[in-house]
Amino acid sequence: MEETMATAETTVDRCNNLTLRKAARYLGATYDKALAPVGLRATQFSILQKLSVHGEMTIGGLADMIAMDRTTMATNLKPLAREGLVTIEASAADRRARIVTLTPDGLSRVKAGMPMWQAAQDRFEERFGADEAARLRTSLTAVLDTGFQPWAE
Template sequence: MGPTPTNLDDPCNNLALRKAARYLGATYDKVLASVGLRATQFSILHKLSVHGEMTITSLAEVIAMDRTTMASNLKPLAREGLVTVEPSAADRRARIATITPEGLSRLDAALPLWRDVQTRFEESFGAEEAARLRASLGAVLHTGFQPWAE
């Protein structure tokens, strides 16, 4: 006889996190689609607008994404002229991502849509609860795992 099946739905941190991420992510994606962005693309443009140019590796770190996935996410943004990705002058192995004026314009168009979703979520979920949720999720990133280590 095989192993006894267990119900992993309730205690599985990964499933609970992914369900919530898909639900909220799809909500942001739906709203941002009107300006031709997905939520991840919005986040990338926002980080580049704040930090200026960044290596793909450092951009991947601040977004909590592996470098290869970040490079893939930058390709459509580069095709649309929203970012440039060029070799670094200091280190030819590193590639530098920079937001373009068109990228800033698209980000400006997306910001009110993003703010609206933020506001609606916090009104429904609770502003203090949302702040605690962000803090808890931020703490997850410091639990000692190294999912993208070479």
């Protein structure tokens, strides 16, 4: 029994998924707290920021860009649409596709949140190290190229 528990503990300590999720929750809560004064969570800010840079996009395209499944993206967009920060309309080219557009209020919210996001970013890089943070982003981006297809149908 003791050996089984030791093996289980070693397995948990080596679990890439658990370690990544723990770090993501920790860092996500840090950015959520930083963005709270503008009424956004970190995921919402990321969605609005991507739209501010790339313009209107399909829900599926936005989900792919953020590495999220389409259903979860649609769920995340609902409160943003209710607040008038984005619009979601059927595509003229393909009525099945939904187009997401950032509204002027959404752009204002991104601009208001940017200094708060930057402060959290700077604080993390100060404590973790700017070079180490850059290597971390490179490593985590490489994870997306491992060939897994988590949302493939």
